[in-house]
Amino acid sequence: MRRRIREDGLVPRDATPEDPVTWLIGLSGGKDSVVLTQLLAETFAEDPRIELVALSIHEGIEGYRDESLDAAEALTDDLALRHETVSYSEEFGVRMDDVVEDDPENMAACAYCGVFRRDLLSRYADEYDADLLLTGHNLDDEAETALMNFFEGDVDQMAKHFDASLGPMPERSLTDKHVPRAKPLRDVPEKEVALYARLADLPAHITECPHAEEAYRGEIQELLYSMEEAHPGTRHSIMAGYEQLARYAAERVDTDDGAYDACDTCGAPTSGDRCRKCQLLSALAA
Ligand SMILES: Nc1ncnc2c1ncn2[C@@H]1O[C@H](COP(=O)(O)OP(=O)(O)OP(=O)(O)O)[C@@H](O)[C@H]1O
Known part of the structure; x- marks a missing residue:
């Protein structure tokens, strides 16, 4: 993790103890974000150039998220880290347990949840003046995303x-x-993240979300498992090649084509009149 932080130049050269940078960590209380938070806190405990803040989002998933937020609370208490908690119900007036029942757009639960979560992570990153938003995605998550894009x-x-x-x-x-x-x-x-969480006895909540049903990602996951088993190192080589291709693509494609506007309803950046989150909230309210 430390090599990745160094290689990606995440600590800006001009950060100083007098003018530190703020890093917002998305802390779900699951194994990945718990391990990430623990390692970042250890690495930067003595570094006054980096201020860490953890943000946990309660999606309104009874039982599941209550327990993982307890884990997040225990970890941040232990590390004496600033920890903020927000919820879909306070922010949007919806709970994922109800959203899956209503399902006005006929989509998987993760499709709603991902839009709402991204909105809150970005919004609070802005609110806390964060310079960087860090999440616990591991090699398996990233290789799946890479293959899906392929x-x-x-x-x-x-x-x-x-x-x-x-x-x-x-x-x-x-x-x-x-x-x-x-x-x-x-x-x-x-698996290595899970093992670390276990060996370091971290308070991680290791259970699958009860609403998780990303069918396509699930298929890719199966494919990756079997390829990795037959050809160890497949995930790493996928990522090495993908990063190179993504770099070339980024050189050619204008990813900030100036098409950003403010959402008519909430003011969030969007390429249309209304952001996806506001569209989904309207559909849920109808
Ligand atoms: N409820 C949440 N609150 C804050 N951050 C979150 C939340 N859910 C997900 N994230 C961030 O997004 C990353 C990837 O999400 P994913 O759905 O894989 O998480 P998870 O399986 O709930 O938990 P983890 O990845 O921590 O084991 C997490 O590692 C975390 O950084």
């Missing part, structure tokens, strides 16, 4: 991925519309 033939998405979170900082085209993101655990296989 299989969907979505080169523009590869370019966006590079500029948003994948590329080394100096090589990314950054916009002032979104706080840059980073995934420092993206070289570490999921």
